[in-house]
Amino acid sequence: MHFFVKVRPLNLFMRLPVFFGGVSLQQKFKKVIIQMKTAIFYSSSHGTTAKVAELLAQKMTNSQTQIFNLKKLKNADLTIFDTIIIGGSVHAGNIQSSVRKFCSKNMVELLNKRLALYLCCMNEPEFDVQFEHAFPELLRKKAVSSKIIGGEFLFGKMNFFEKAIVKKVSKVNGTVSKIDYSKIDEMAKELEVVTISGI
Numbered sequence: 001m002h003f004f005v006k007v008r009p010l011n012l013f014m015r016l017p018v019f020f021g022g023v024s025l026q027q028k029f030k031k032v033i034i035q036m037k038t039a040i041f042y043s044s045s046h047g048t049t050a051k052v053a054e055l056l057a058q059k060m061t062n063s064q065t066q067i068f069n070l071k072k073l074k075n076a077d078l079t080i081f082d083t084i085i086i087g088g089s090v091h092a093g094n095i096q097s098s099v100r101k102f103c104s105k106n107m108v109e110l111l112n113k114r115l116a117l118y119l120c121c122m123n124e125p126e127f128d129v130q131f132e133h134a135f136p137e138l139l140r141k142k143a144v145s146s147k148i149i150g151g152e153f154l155f156g157k158m159n160f161f162e163k164a165i166v167k168k169v170s171k172v173n174g175t176v177s178k179i180d181y182s183k184i185d186e187m188a189k190e191l192e193v194v195t196i197s198g199i
């Protein structure tokens, strides 16, 4: 199983009970971590951020993962989740307002969770600036994993005005997919690694 536990200070101590016929503390912690619960809260305009949420959930094999669409969700109960992943996409320079509202409404609780953030967008020179603009600084600092995943121009799902904007601004005339799947793998891996410190 691809699973890593970094136990810093007393690694040896945690393995010691095995020599006396018991279960090591490390194994006990693995058991606890395997039962960890993850929630992915996302907002998506044409489906790309939703697709990324699904792929992430599939890759997070050591966690029970639930996915929530922020555009349909009225009240979020974060209490049962250990890890929260928030995803959104950029349209005309901004992330969805449902993501902004979710972040500000649940700020205190989010700061007490293991947090990860991802953003779908297509304007590569602006990737970092858009990420900074999309998520509040406190959450960006708190996040154990942050990824800019790229995105897609799905012409079949755009209305007349969206097509016109994309054609003019991005000089693109048809569907383009530029999802960086390696970033999804990286996030899933980074969230598998749990550092237990201070034991």
Ligand SMILES: Cc1cc2nc3c(=O)[nH]c(=O)nc-3n(C[C@H](O)[C@H](O)[C@H](O)COP(=O)(O)O)c2cc1C
Binding pocket: 043, 044, 045, 046, 047, 048, 049, 050, 088, 089, 090, 091, 092, 093, 094, 120, 121, 122, 123, 124, 126, 130, 150, 151, 152, 153, 154, 158, 162, 163, 165, 166
């Ligand atoms: C009308 C429109 C405006 C967009 N504006 C931006 C933008 O300002 N910056 C950017 O990086 N990407 C922009 N994009 C690209 C989207 O971020 C990309 O299509 C993303 O994959 C959308 O994900 P979603 O379908 O989950 O909303 C825009 C796309 C559309 C259709």
